[in-house]
Amino acid sequence: MRITLTTLQKMAREGDPITMLTCYDASFATLLDNAGVDTLLVGDSLGNVIKGEETTLAVTLEEMAYHTRCVARGAKRALVIADMPFGTFQVSPEKTFENAVPLMAAGAHMVKLEGGREMAETVAFLTRRGVPVCGHIGLTPQSVHQLGGFKVQGRGEAQAAKLLDDAKALEEAGAGLLVLEAVPAALAKQVTASIRTPTIGIGAGPDCSGQVLVLYDMLDLFPGRRPKFVRSFMRGAPSVQAAIEAFVKAVKDRTFPGPEETFQ
Numbered sequence: 001m002r003i004t005l006t007t008l009q010k011m012a013r014e015g016d017p018i019t020m021l022t023c024y025d026a027s028f029a030t031l032l033d034n035a036g037v038d039t040l041l042v043g044d045s046l047g048n049v050i051k052g053e054e055t056t057l058a059v060t061l062e063e064m065a066y067h068t069r070c071v072a073r074g075a076k077r078a079l080v081i082a083d084m085p086f087g088t089f090q091v092s093p094e095k096t097f098e099n100a101v102p103l104m105a106a107g108a109h110m111v112k113l114e115g116g117r118e119m120a121e122t123v124a125f126l127t128r129r130g131v132p133v134c135g136h137i138g139l140t141p142q143s144v145h146q147l148g149g150f151k152v153q154g155r156g157e158a159q160a161a162k163l164l165d166d167a168k169a170l171e172e173a174g175a176g177l178l179v180l181e182a183v184p185a186a187l188a189k190q191v192t193a194s195i196r197t198p199t200i201g202i203g204a205g206p207d208c209s210g211q212v213l214v215l216y217d218m219l220d221l222f223p224g225r226r227p228k229f230v231r232s233f234m235r236g237a238p239s240v241q242a243a244i245e246a247f248v249k250a251v252k253d254r255t256f257p258g259p260e261e262t263f264q
């Protein structure tokens with residue numbers, strides 16, 4: 001049976017960790033689906049791992065729709081989420097809705113967009129019109145040039161308070177899920193305790209409702225520099241299938257992320 005947003009909300013309420021991996025094609029989608037990964041994120045990280053670029057900024061809506069169609073064909077159980085690429089959701093709620101259409105038509109069940117309170121109006125516009133939205137705060141890679149690099153976010157009292165307020169604004173706007181990227185574990189824990197929206201952490205410590213990694217990072221396939229929050233699940237695994245199953249198990253039994261994969 002298909003996992004829905006309701007399933008994920010129930011899991012979060014009951015303390016059953018949610019598993020998410022990025023996915024860009026049908027073969028991996030079927031493999032991840034069979035291994036019990038709850039949600040597949042067609043991430044704009046495909047700019048890095050598929051296209052070989054330094055940032056996610058050049059990823060297009062057409063590329064996202066193509067990869068979403070590939071993943072949707074392979075996923076029978078998992079909830080499919082498509083990232084909205086840079087430039088497709090900043091201008092207005094109306095333009096954002098128009099740009100969400102090809103992603104939903106390609107088979108996404110939800111779209112994800114980066115940003116805090118400034119995106120609340122857009123999140124509300126989409127969710128009230130039938131498009132579920134996943135928020136994404138903390139390290140938002142599309143803002144790398146504004147942030148001055150891929151750096152941990154939410155350090156210090158003022159920045160932490162701002163991030164918590166962003167999370168509350170997105171929940172209030174109707175966000176169905178919230179990705180927390182590269183934030184101190186204590187802050188991610190506080191955010192998760194302060195909102196009903198399930199939180200999915202990447203470099204956000206163990207106390208989120210779920211965990212996500214970039215597939216090519218955790219399979220040791222990405223040739224670039226790996227962030228400290230990545231664990232290679234290929235180490236000791238006899239097959240790709242086994243590595244994915246090890247990720248699911250480690251998230252479910254809360255042995256991932258460990259202290260060495262967490263920002264304090």
Ligand SMILES: Nc1nc(=O)c2c([nH]1)NC[C@@H]1CN(c3ccc(C(=O)N[C@@H](CCC(=O)O)C(=O)O)cc3)CN21
Binds near residue numbers: 139216
């Ligand atoms: N392959 C891949 N993996 C990712 O996790 C990822 C992408 N691509 N592309 C989009 C963004 C970029 N991401 C990144 C990239 C680098 C760091 C990084 O090097 N972080 C430092 C933290 C530095 C600090 O302490 O502030 C680290 O040591 O992990 C983090 C996230 C996450 N996303």
Ligand SMILES: CC(C)C(=O)C(=O)O
Binds near residue numbers: 043045136179181214
């Ligand atoms: C790392 C996740 C959260 C993401 O946004 C992506 O893969 O593009």
Ligand SMILES: [Mg+2]
Binds near residue numbers: 043044045056083
């Ligand atoms: Mg992304």
